[in-house]
Amino acid sequence: MPIVTITITREGSGPGRSAATAEEKAALIKGASQLLLDVLNKPLDATFVVINEVELENFGWGGLPVPEFRRQQQAKKA
Amino acid sequence: MPIVTITITREGSGPGRSAATAEEKAALIKGASQLLLDVLNKPLDATFVVINEVELENFGWGGLPVPEFRRQQQAKKA
Amino acid sequence: MPIVTITITREGSGPGRSAATAEEKAALIKGASQLLLDVLNKPLDATFVVINEVELENFGWGGLPVPEFRRQQQAKKA
Amino acid sequence: MPIVTITITREGSGPGRSAATAEEKAALIKGASQLLLDVLNKPLDATFVVINEVELENFGWGGLPVPEFRRQQQAKKA
Amino acid sequence: MPIVTITITREGSGPGRSAATAEEKAALIKGASQLLLDVLNKPLDATFVVINEVELENFGWGGLPVPEFRRQQQAKKA
Amino acid sequence: MPIVTITITREGSGPGRSAATAEEKAALIKGASQLLLDVLNKPLDATFVVINEVELENFGWGGLPVPEFRRQQQAKKA
Numbered sequence: 001m002p003i004v005t006i007t008i009t010r011e012g013s014g015p016g017r018s019a020a021t022a023e024e025k026a027a028l029i030k031g032a033s034q035l036l037l038d039v040l041n042k043p044l045d046a047t048f049v050v051i052n053e054v055e056l057e058n059f060g061w062g063g064l065p066v067p068e069f070r071r072q073q074q075a076k077k078a
Numbered sequence: 079m080p081i082v083t084i085t086i087t088r089e090g091s092g093p094g095r096s097a098a099t100a101e102e103k104a105a106l107i108k109g110a111s112q113l114l115l116d117v118l119n120k121p122l123d124a125t126f127v128v129i130n131e132v133e134l135e136n137f138g139w140g141g142l143p144v145p146e147f148r149r150q151q152q153a154k155k156a
Numbered sequence: 157m158p159i160v161t162i163t164i165t166r167e168g169s170g171p172g173r174s175a176a177t178a179e180e181k182a183a184l185i186k187g188a189s190q191l192l193l194d195v196l197n198k199p200l201d202a203t204f205v206v207i208n209e210v211e212l213e214n215f216g217w218g219g220l221p222v223p224e225f226r227r228q229q230q231a232k233k234a
Numbered sequence: 235m236p237i238v239t240i241t242i243t244r245e246g247s248g249p250g251r252s253a254a255t256a257e258e259k260a261a262l263i264k265g266a267s268q269l270l271l272d273v274l275n276k277p278l279d280a281t282f283v284v285i286n287e288v289e290l291e292n293f294g295w296g297g298l299p300v301p302e303f304r305r306q307q308q309a310k311k312a
Numbered sequence: 313m314p315i316v317t318i319t320i321t322r323e324g325s326g327p328g329r330s331a332a333t334a335e336e337k338a339a340l341i342k343g344a345s346q347l348l349l350d351v352l353n354k355p356l357d358a359t360f361v362v363i364n365e366v367e368l369e370n371f372g373w374g375g376l377p378v379p380e381f382r383r384q385q386q387a388k389k390a
Numbered sequence: 391m392p393i394v395t396i397t398i399t400r401e402g403s404g405p406g407r408s409a410a411t412a413e414e415k416a417a418l419i420k421g422a423s424q425l426l427l428d429v430l431n432k433p434l435d436a437t438f439v440v441i442n443e444v445e446l447e448n449f450g451w452g453g454l455p456v457p458e459f460r461r462q463q464q465a466k467k468a
Contacts, residue, residue: 029138185372341450
């Protein structure tokens, strides 16, 4: 009966993409379900996976919306 | 103070529908709130209900996105 | 594939009880699953229910921990 | 490592707005992260904030979808 | 910034165990973080994992608390 | 109707403490509720706050349970 919830920001993993692709989501679902089978012996059919996509401006890190946080981190490195 | 979160896939319950209707959502809200009143004596005004609609490709069961899982289940029956 | 999460405070529904009983939890599980069947035609076997019990001091309403909030509400009525 | 999830209805805080603005979201992120720093001494960089916007018809209070609940409350006052 | 929440029942994966072991939890954390790195290229340091253990009587499937659901499933097979 | 969920590790904020104190929890509840009032004009009575305490071994960062992650971070600095 495991439930795995994966919260990610809505953005592409490469150029020309604005969100996770269907293939990437399928890979997350497959991998998470397999993990529960491998580690706790939970049958695949007993696991639910929910992918929760969050707009970048709705996700905060370091006290800032993620786009600003990343700019700040980049500036620190430069 | 109960909080009931109902996570469902975004799809219609019948032909020509692509998502739960406002009436169905109202019925979920009413039923969930009434349940907490009946079982734990919680006043209706003390219960929050949140309906969380998830795209089909974002929901996994049996290690697969739901549309594929259903095709597989149908194939098993045939 | 619905997932119903029911967050309640850990307290008894009557004298001599300090938490929801196993019977009350079973009634919540049964009622929530039946609701999804009645409203959205979801099979009982496709619904997961999770009951999340929260200590009273970990639940806030009106800007206060629940025990204080209730005392304040009682005082208003008196 | 705190994770703060803020669930709000998708609606404007004033005339001409249909949702929380980017500025309001940034203020929620900043305030929530600062709160964890002030109260539990958690560094800003260790806190994630997720803002979860819910359609009005998907949020229930008093056994009713929020728009109806508000109409009912208004009627009581009148 | 991914957040992975893994909800499992509090029970052992083998004889003499009453809950997931620290090693099993570490394997879940490692595997989930690695999955986000492999699929979406998220750095390990950017992923939080929360394991949420739920008492068996607080988890429902098939309209029943899990212990009863399992008994029913066993009886069907016999 | 905002719902604020604050997930923290179960540990003390200072010597001789093994968990957040009741005063710290009250401060989190007060601060989170006030934030929603200040930013989105939500009445205090309309906001629920839930504090979710997670055992250290159930929380992962950097692909490791938090205690190990911290040791690793300390070692890097040394």
